[in-house]
Structures are given as structure tokens and as C-alpha cells.
Amino acid sequence: MADNFEKIFKMFHTLRHYRKSQLGWYLYYRVRKLLPVSWWFSCKVPSGITIDAEKKEKLRSFAKIWAETSYWNQSEVDRIINGEVEYAGEKYPLSRFLMGVEDGISPLARYGLHSFEFLWKLCLFYLSSGNEDIERLAKNCVLEWINSNPPGKPISWDPYPTSYRIRYILSACAIWNWNESQILESVFLQIRYLLKSLEFHLLGNHLIQNLCGLLVGAELFSLEIKDKVLEMLEKELREQILEDGGHYERVPMYHFHVLIDLLWLTAVLEPVPEFLENAIERMLRFAKDITLSDGNYPLFGDSVYYHLPSWNEVSYVAGKLTNIKIKDNGSEANLVKLADSGYYLFRYGSKGERNIELVVRAGKPGPDYQLAHAHCDQLSYEMLIEGKRFIVDSGINGYAGSLYRSFQRSTRAHNTVWIEGVEQLEGWGVFRVARRGRCLVEEARFEDDTFKFIATYHFYTGEKHRRIIEFNYPYMKVSDEVFCLPKSYSVFNFIHFHPNVDVEAQDSCIIATGYGIRVKLLVYGNTCVSLVKGVKDLSQGWYSERFGLSVPNSVVIMEKQNNERSKYLILKYQQKIE
Numbered sequence: 001m002a003d004n005f006e007k008i009f010k011m012f013h014t015l016r017h018y019r020k021s022q023l024g025w026y027l028y029y030r031v032r033k034l035l036p037v038s039w040w041f042s043c044k045v046p047s048g049i050t051i052d053a054e055k056k057e058k059l060r061s062f063a064k065i066w067a068e069t070s071y072w073n074q075s076e077v078d079r080i081i082n083g084e085v086e087y088a089g090e091k092y093p094l095s096r097f098l099m100g101v102e103d104g105i106s107p108l109a110r111y112g113l114h115s116f117e118f119l120w121k122l123c124l125f126y127l128s129s130g131n132e133d134i135e136r137l138a139k140n141c142v143l144e145w146i147n148s149n150p151p152g153k154p155i156s157w158d159p160y161p162t163s164y165r166i167r168y169i170l171s172a173c174a175i176w177n178w179n180e181s182q183i184l185e186s187v188f189l190q191i192r193y194l195l196k197s198l199e200f201h202l203l204g205n206h207l208i209q210n211l212c213g214l215l216v217g218a219e220l221f222s223l224e225i226k227d228k229v230l231e232m233l234e235k236e237l238r239e240q241i242l243e244d245g246g247h248y249e250r251v252p253m254y255h256f257h258v259l260i261d262l263l264w265l266t267a268v269l270e271p272v273p274e275f276l277e278n279a280i281e282r283m284l285r286f287a288k289d290i291t292l293s294d295g296n297y298p299l300f301g302d303s304v305y306y307h308l309p310s311w312n313e314v315s316y317v318a319g320k321l322t323n324i325k326i327k328d329n330g331s332e333a334n335l336v337k338l339a340d341s342g343y344y345l346f347r348y349g350s351k352g353e354r355n356i357e358l359v360v361r362a363g364k365p366g367p368d369y370q371l372a373h374a375h376c377d378q379l380s381y382e383m384l385i386e387g388k389r390f391i392v393d394s395g396i397n398g399y400a401g402s403l404y405r406s407f408q409r410s411t412r413a414h415n416t417v418w419i420e421g422v423e424q425l426e427g428w429g430v431f432r433v434a435r436r437g438r439c440l441v442e443e444a445r446f447e448d449d450t451f452k453f454i455a456t457y458h459f460y461t462g463e464k465h466r467r468i469i470e471f472n473y474p475y476m477k478v479s480d481e482v483f484c485l486p487k488s489y490s491v492f493n494f495i496h497f498h499p500n501v502d503v504e505a506q507d508s509c510i511i512a513t514g515y516g517i518r519v520k521l522l523v524y525g526n527t528c529v530s531l532v533k534g535v536k537d538l539s540q541g542w543y544s545e546r547f548g549l550s551v552p553n554s555v556v557i558m559e560k561q562n563n564e565r566s567k568y569l570i571l572k573y574q575q576k577i578e
Contacts, residue, residue, distance in 0.1 A: 007428075009434070010426065010428045010432070010434040011434075012434075013426070013434035013435045014428075014432050014433065014434045017368040017369050018369045019203075019369050021200065022200070022201050022202075022203065022369060025200040025201035026201040028201075029197075029201060037151060037152030040196070041151060041152060041192075041193060041196060043151055043189060045185045045188055045189060046188075049181075049184055049185065049188055049221065050179070050184070051170070051173060051174070051179075051184065051220045051221065052219070052220055052221070052222050055219050055220045055268050056173065056174040056177075056220065057174070058267055058268050058270075059170060059171055059174040059216075059220065059267060059268060060171075060174040060175050061267070062171075062264070062267035062268075062321070063123055063124065063127055063171050063174070063175060064127050065316075065317050065320045065321070066124055066309075066313075066317060067123075067124040067125075067127035067128045068128075068316070069309065069312075069313040069316055069317065070313065071124070071309045071313050072121045072124040072125060072128075074125075076121055077121055077122065077125040079091075080094065080118050080121065080122060080137075081134075081137065083095060085097060085113055085118045087108075087109045087112030087113050087117065087118075088106070088108050088109050088112055088307070088398060088547035088548055089398070089546060089547040089548015089549055090105050090106060090108075090109040090548055092104075092105055092109070092113065094118075094141070097113055098141060098144040098145055098148060099144070099148055100148035100149060100153075100156075102155075106398060106399070106400060106401040106402070107155070107399070107400045107401065108398055108399045108400065108401075108547070110155050111155065111158070111160055111161050112161075114149075114155060114156045114158075114161035114162075114165065115160070115161040115163075115164035115165055115168070116141075116142075116145075116161075116164065116165045116168045116169065117164065117168065118141075119138055119141060119142070119168045119169065119172055120167075120168045120171065122134050122137065122138045122141075122172075123138070123168070123171050123172055123175050126138075126175065126176075127175065135176045138172055138176070139172075139176070139178065139180075139183075142169055142172065142183055143180075143182065143183070146182060146183070146186045151189055151193060152193070157190075157193060158197075159194055159197045159198065159199050159206070159210050160199070160206055160209065160210075162190050162193065162194045162197075162213065163194060163209040163210045163212065163213030163214075164209070164213065165190065166187055166190050166191060166194065166213045166214075166216060166217045167212075167213055167216045167217075167264060169183065169186075169187050170187060170216060170217065170220050173187075174220075187217065188217075188221060190217075191213075191214060191217035191218070191221065191223070194210060194213060194214055194217075195214060195225060197210075198210050198211075202370065202372075203236075203367075203369065203370055204240070204248075204249055204367070204370040204372070205240075205247065205249060205254050205257055205258050207236055208233070208236055208237075208240065208258050208261055208262075209257075209258075209261050211229055211232055211233045211236065212233075212261040212262065212264055212265055214229045215229050215230065215233070215265055215268070215269065216264055216265070216268055219268040219269065220268065230273060233276070234273070234275045234276075237275060237276070237279045238275075240258070241279050241282060241283060242340040242341055243340045244282075244286060244337075244338045244339065244340040244341050245282035245283050245284075245285045245286030245287075245289075245338075246283075246286045246290075246338060246340060246341030246343075247259075247283070247341075248366065248367050249301075249366045249367065249370065249372075249373055249374075250301065250341050250342055250363065250364065250365065250366050250374070251300065251301030251302055251303055251366070251373045251374070252290050252297035252298055252299075252300060252301070252303045253297065253301070253302065253303035253304060253307065253308060254301070254302070254303075254373055255283065255286065255287065255290070255297075256287060256297070256308050256309070256311075256314065257308060258283070259280070259283045259284065259287060259314065260308065260309060260314060262276060262279060262280050262283070263280065263314070263317060263318060263321060266280065266321045266322060267321060277322070277324075280318070280322065280324065281322075281324045284314075284315070284318055284324055284326050285326055286338065286341070287311055287314060287315075288311065288315070288326045289336050289338060289345065290338070290343060290345070291310075291311040292345075292357050292359070292384055293355065293357060293384060293387040294384060294387050294388065294389065295310050295311060295312060296310065297311075298343070298359045298361070298382050298393065299382065299392065299393035299394070299395040299396075299545065300343075300359075300361050300375065300377050300380070300382075300393055301366075301373050301374055301375050301377065302372075302373035302375070302396050302399075303393075303395065303396070304395055304396055304544065304545055304546055304547050305545045305546060306545075306546055307546070307547060334346075334347055334446070335347075335444065335445065335446040335451060337444055339363065339441065339444075340363070341363065342361060342362055342363020342364055342365075342439070343359060343360070343361060343363070344359070344360040344362065344441075344444050344453060345357070345358070345359050345360075346358040346359075346360075346446065346451045346453075346471065348451070348471070348473060349473075355384075355385070355386050355387060356383070356384070356385060356471070356473070357383065357384040357385075358381055358382075358383050358384075358451070358469075358471065358476075359381060359382045359383075360379070360380075360381045360444075360453055360455075360469065361377050361378060361379070361380050361381065361414075362378060362379055362439050362441050362453075362455040362457075363378075363439055363441065364438075364439070365378070365424075365425060365433075365436065371425065371433040371436070372431035372432075372433075373431070374425060374433060375408070375409050375410075375413070375414065375425075376409065376410055376411035376413075376414060376416075376423050376424035376425050376427070377393065377413075377414040377416065377424075378416065378424050378437075378439045378457045379416045379417070379439065379455055379457055379465060379467045380393065380414035380415045380416040381415050381469070382415070383476075385515070385517050385519075386515065386517060388498075388500075388514070388515040388517070389498045389500075390497065390498055390501060390512070390514065390515075390517070390519065391415060391495060391496065391497060391498070392496055392497065392498045392543060392553070393413075393414060393415070393496070394407075394408050394413035394414065394496060394542065394543055394544065394553075395408065395543060395544035395545050395546075396408050396544055396547070397542075397544040397547070397548065397549070397550045398547055398548060399430050399431070400430045403538055404538055404542060404544065404550055405430060406427075407538055407539055407540075407542070408542075408544065409425075409427045410423060410427070411423050411424050412492070412494060412539070412540060413496075414494065414496070415494055415495055415496055416465070416467075416493075416494065417465045417467070417480050417482060417491060417492070417493050417494075418491070418492045418493075418494065419459070419463055419465075419482065419484065419489055419490075419491055420489060420490040420491070420492065421489075422459055422461050422463060424436070424437055424457060424459065425437070426460065435460040436460055437457055437458050437459045437460045438457075438458050439455060439456070439457045439458070440455060440456050440458070441453075441454075441455040442454040442455060442456065449472060449473070450470065450471065450472045451469070451470070451471040451472075452468070452469070452470050452471075453467075453468070453469040453470075454466070454467070454468050454469075455467055463482065463483060463484050464482070464483040465480065465481075465482050465483075466480070466481045466482075466483070467479070467480050467481075468480075480493060490559060490560070491559070491560045492557055492558065492559050493557070493558040493559075494555055494556070494557055494558075495521070495555065495556040496541075496543070496553060496554075496555050497512055497514075497553055497554045497555070497556075498514065498543070498553060499543055499551050499552065499553040499554075500514045500515065501513065501514030501515075501553075501554065502514060502554070503531060503554035503556065504531075505529075505531060508522075509521060509522050509523075510523070510529070510531070510556055512554075521556065523556075523558055525560070528558075528559040528560075529556065529557070529558050529559070530556075530557045530559070531554060531555070531556055531557075532554075532555050532557060533552045533553065533554045533555065534551075534552025534553075540555055540557075541553055541554065541555045
């Protein structure tokens with residue numbers, strides 16, 4: 001009974017943030033699932049459908065540009081040729097997948113395989129190598145999938161994978177000049193099915209991906225839905241792209257996801273609408289700003305590396321497709337405020353000996369009605385020294401089915417303060433968030449060779465955490481003050497180090513060494529300081545920079561016990577780079 005009440009309580013506090021239209025679409029799709037597909041979708045296809053030859057050539061040229069990047073690699077293609085596909089770290093026999101057998105893999109991997117990203121990799125490999133055997137393999141994959149996945153089949157015909165599969169199969173048609181009626185009719189049906197299945201119940205990046213898939217299909221088949229879909233896309237971009245250029249879900253990886261989707265449209269739309277050009281330019285500037293000197297973005301929210309093209313690859317493609325020029329300010333010391341997205345990036349020094357990069361996360365976790373990819377990472381930070389990740393976020397191992405999901409969304413997985421029993425966001429399920437707090441930034445400035453940042457997080461339970469970060473080379477001081485309600489509590493402060501950094505306690509300090517760099521950590525005002533790494537119950541010390549991979553990493557935990565009623569607690573630590 002208590003468990004049911006808790007679930008209802010969390011459901012209420014989740015749904016109260018949703019838009020009424022979202023709830024209506026949720027109900028509609030729930031009911032539709034109970035009905036035969038034939039009741040609401042017709043599989044009739046007009047005779048003699050063809051692809052526009054000019055648009056086909058544009059899509060081929062777009063693929064050629066991607067083939068010039070390092071986004072694909074030989075080992076991935078060799079694996080596919082040898083009969084194995086991989087998505088998000090999960091490997092599966094290609095023949096079984098094409099037969100419609102999908103046992104033992106996560107929903108994320110199933111979505112990824114049905115998106116046919118592996119076909120896109122085959123396309124790029126062919127354009128780069130000219131290997132004629134690839135076409136036969138690619139066509140067999142498409143035809144076998146069509147035969148095993150009739151319209152409306154769950155997962156395979158869900159809107160998310162369909163949004164990408166349309167683009168990838170049409171790209172293959174453009175590259176190899178396929179005109180088989182079975183393939184063209186299937187893609188045509190997928191476009192019509194997607195139009196009837198737009199993810200208005202989820203919104204966010206999913207809806208933009210749906211619209212981009214529709215527009216690519218509409219252009220190549222010369223469909224009349226183009227203007228209607230463009231209107232929807234303009235409306236979404238007006239809301240979803242913030243003033244600082246970031247995507248409103250405020251997760252670096254999903255910012256790149258949406259940006260890459262929009263670049264597809266520049267390849268086929270003529271002319272490219274002004275609203276689309278403006279959105280891409282702002283998103284490119286944000287992507288440039290959020291990319292650190294190692295070529296990757298911070299791991300805040302649901303972010304991993306190597307799942308999507310990097311900034312270098314995206315900027316190369318954008319440079320070939322658009323006239324947008326993104327300049328590097330080249331400053332020796334600067335502060336970049338991406339306040340709308342909740343990121344503050346401080347860079348000190350050149351790429352030489354004193355290069356320090358600090359990224360602080362502080363702001364809204366995302367739109368109130370869509371926090372699926374948000375983490376409890378407010379007032380957390382990542383630090384790079386001489387271009388190497390030193391203090392890191394924990395990343396994500398996976399979504400549904402991942403044993404690490406709950407931990408990596410929690411406050412304990414980030415470089416911030418955790419009040420025992422209280423999370424910044426009341427996460428539940430795989431993607432749900434019930435109650436949530438708010439973060440207020442008071443100060444972020446760089447002057448007189450000193451970076452200073454002050455912000456306060458207000459928990460939904462009434463507690464407050466105020467953090468002050470001060471950096472003046474070679475010192476960084478982080479001061480934390482926690483105001484608790486009158487009750488007994490324990491407060492923990494976490495610092496997560498990259499797996500390549502060795503951490504050990506020495507006398508009255510902690511020494512972290514990695515990449516030939518030595519950092520001294522001095523801790524004040526705590527009753528207990530401990531060092532953990534790869535705890536077996538998966539509750540601490542696990543780092544995931546790739547989907548499906550978690551490796552142990554060292555975590556310093558500073559604890560303050562207080563069994564008396566108190567209003568505040570001060571935790572301090574200081575780092576010196578020697």
C-alpha cells in the first residue's frame with residue numbers, strides 16, 4: 001500500500017508539470033496501441049512513386065562530406081561485414097536482428113539498431129573506399145528488414161527510429177541509385193506513418209528529430225506536407241533553442257543531436273529558411289563554446305563521448321554546407337557565460353603549462369515538462385588541466401536495463417554536495433522527475449586574475465546549498481555552506497577523479513596524480529574524509545564516458561556528521577596545482 005501511494009505521489013508531481021496537450025497526446029497514443037493498425041493507418045501506396053533526382057544528388061553530396069570525416073571507422077564496418085552490429089556498447093548478430101529476433105538487448109540498443117545507423121556507416125565507407133560488395137550487403141539488410149517488420153510493429157516502427165531510418169535508407173537510395181519499388185514504397189509508408197505518430201507527448205529533441213525525418217522524406221518524394229512541417233519546425237526551434245544557442249534540454253550530447261539533425265535539412269532544402277540558418281548558427285556557437293580543449297563536451301546530464309560526431313566533425317560538415325564562420329576568441333584567460341543553458345566555462349592560460357579549464361553547471365535542469373535527460377548535477381563542475389580530464393562527471397552507462405542508471409542520475413554521482421536522503425531532483429523510473437528544486441546564480445566574474453562564482457541551490461524539501469568557487473592560479477578554493485531544516489542530518493561532498501588519475505591520502509592532505517600532473521587537496525571542517533573506488537553495490541566510484549562501459553574511478557568523500565539541530569554546515573576544500 002505504501003509503495004502504491006509513493007508511486008501515485010511521484011506520478012502526480014511529475015504530471016503536474018506537463019502541458020495539457022502532452023497529456024492529451026499520451027492518452028491518445030495509449031488508446032491507439034490497443035487498436036489494430038489497420039483501423040487508423042492505410043498501407044496503400046500510390047503507383048509509380050519516384051525520388052526527385054536533383055534532391056537525390058544533394059543527399060549523395062551530403063553523405064560524401066560526412067565520409068570525409070572520421071565519424072565512421074574501419075573496425076565498425078568490418079564488424080558489420082562480419083555479421084555483427086553494435087549500438088551503445090551492445091553487440092548483436094546482424095542476421096538475427098534482420099529476422100526480427102531481438103532478445104537480450106536493451107530498449108536503447110533496439111531503437112538504435114532499428115534507426116539503421118549501421119546502414120549509414122556502410123554508406124560512408126562505400127563513398128570513401130568504393131568497395132562494390134558493400135552495396136549488396138546494404139540492400140539485403142534493407143529488404144530483409146522490410147520483410148520482417150510490417151507497418152506498426154512496436155519498437156521498429158516507433159517514431160524515433162523511423163525518423164532516422166527514413167534518412168539513412170534514402171541516403172542509400174541516392175548513393176547507389178536504388179529504384180526498387182519495394183524499398184521506395186516502404187520508405188513512403190514510413191513517412192506517412194511518422195506523420196501520424198509525431199511525438200507531441202514527449203516534445204523536446206524527439207519532436208525535432210521527427211520533423212527532420214519528415215522534411216528529408218518530403219523533399220525527396222516531393223510531398224505537399226513540406227510547408228506544414230516547416231511551420232511546426234519553426235515553432236519548435238523558436239522555443240527549444242535558447243538565447244545563448246543551447247538546446248533547452250540543457251544536455252551537451254543532446255544539443256549536438258539536434259544540431260546534426262538540422263544540418264541534414266541544409267542538404268536538401270532549397271532555399272534554406274532564414275529561421276533554420278539562424279538556429280544552426282546559434283547552435284554552432286554554443287557547440288564551439290561548450291567543447292573543451294580535448295575535443296569533447298562536458299558529461300553533464302545524459303551525455304557520453306563517441307556516440308555522436310565530435311565538434312571537429314560537425315564544424316567541418318557545417319563549414320561545407322553553410323557560410324557560417326565560428327571564430328575562436330583566442331583569449332589567454334576568459335569566462336564564457338552560457339547562463340540560459342546553465343553553463344559557466346572558465347579558461348585560464350594557453351595550451352601550455354598553465355592551461356586550466358573549469359566548467360560549472362548551474363541553472364535550470366531543463367524545461368519543466370521534459371526532464372528525461374536531466375541529472376542532479378547542479379553546482380557540480382568538471383576540470384581539465386593541460387587538456388586532460390582531471391575532475392570529472394560520472395557520465396551514463398545506459399538507460400532502461402542499466403544497473404548504473406539510478407546512481408548516475410543521483411546527486412552522489414556529481415561533484416557537489418549531497419544531503420543524506422535528499423536529491424536535487426526526485427527522479428524515478430528511467431526518465432521521470434517528480435519534485436525538483438531551483439538554482440540561483442548570484443555572481444560569475446573574472447577580474448584581477450581571479451575567477452569567482454557564487455550560486456545557491458534550493459532543494460524542494462527546503463534545504464539550501466550555497467557554493468563559492470574562487471580560482472587564482474595555482475589555487476582553487478571551493479566553499480560550501482548548507483542550510484538545513486531543524487533535524488539531524490549528514491552532509492557529503494564529492495570529488496570524482498578521472499580513472500587515469502591516481503589518488504592517495506598523505507599525512508593531512510590528499511594527492512592526485514595523473515598525466516604527469518600533481519594536485520594537492522587540502523580539506524577543512526569535516527569529521528570524516530574517505531577515498532573510494534568502484535564500490536561493488538554500484539553506489540559510488542564508477543565512470544562512464546561511453547554507453548555500456550563503466551570503469552572504477554577514485555572519489556574523495558568529505559562528510560560532516562551532526563546529530564544536533566543546526567541550521568547550517570560549512571565544508572571547505574582547497575586544491576593546489578604544483
